[in-house]
Each structure stands twice: as structure tokens, then as C-alpha cells.
Amino acid sequence: MQKYLTGVVVTNTAKDTAVVEVVTWKTHRIFKKRYKRTGRYLVHNPDNTIEVGTKVEIIPTRPISKRKFWRIQPISERIVTKKKVAKKPIKTVVKKESK
Numbered sequence: 001m002q003k004y005l006t007g008v009v010v011t012n013t014a015k016d017t018a019v020v021e022v023v024t025w026k027t028h029r030i031f032k033k034r035y036k037r038t039g040r041y042l043v044h045n046p047d048n049t050i051e052v053g054t055k056v057e058i059i060p061t062r063p064i065s066k067r068k069f070w071r072i073q074p075i076s077e078r079i080v081t082k083k084k085v086a087k088k089p090i091k092t093v094v095k096k097e098s099k
Contacts, residue, residue, distance in 0.1 A: 004059045004073060009050050010040065017068060018045035020058055042068040 007022035022039045042065075043058050050056060050072060057073035064071075 002059055004057045005041070005070075006055065006057050007039075007041070009052050009054045009056060012045060012048055012050060012052055016044060016046055016048065018043050018048075018050055018072070020056060020070070020072075022058075041070050044068060044071040 005020075005022045007020040010019045010021045012018040020041050020043045022041060024037050024039070025034050026037055027034050041058060043056075044061070044064050058070040059073055061069060061071045063069045
């Protein structure tokens with residue numbers, strides 16, 4: 001079975017590359033308290049097909065560049081982010097010039 005990680009695409013501005021953020025929870029060996037570790041991986045994204053906010057699985061591959069040696073598995077799901085919307089529409093007042 002091949003190793004894979006699950007994360008969310010954070011940026012995809014570079015050509016053929018996306019940054020995937022993977023969150024893992026670990027337990028401290030003495031205090032037994034859980035803490036969060038976040039890793040950001042450069043992933044091969046051919047044709048920039050993956051959008052920001054998409055949950056994906058990444059699998060290791062041969063080195064493609066200096067820091068990029070992961071590739072994207074088919075898309076898992078799209079995470080919907082809420083956009084802030086004003087409750088009331090904002091009215092704009094334009095003053096007319098008088099002569």
C-alpha cells in the first residue's frame with residue numbers, strides 16, 4: 001500500500017505547482033496533551049487544474065524539482081468557505097454640483 005497524505009490546497013499561483021497544507025495531531029510523550037503540526041508541501045499540479053480550498057490526497061513520486069516530490073491524487077472534495085456578506089446593502093450618496 002502506498003503512503004499518502006490528505007490536505008487542503010492553499011495556493012496554486014505557480015506554474016504546475018500547488019501548495020498543500022497537511023494538518024496532523026500528535027500527543028506529547030510526557031504530558032499526554034495533543035498538539036497540532038502543520039506541514040506545507042509543494043505538489044505537482046499539471047495544467048493548474050486544482051483550485052484553492054480543494055481537499056486532496058497527495059502521494060510521493062520521483063523528484064520533480066528541488067522541493068517538489070509529491071503529486072496530486074484525484075480530488076476528494078471541495079471545501080466551501082463562507083464569504084462575508086453585508087446584512088444591508090451599502091447606499092452610496094453622490095452629491096450633484098450646483099452652478
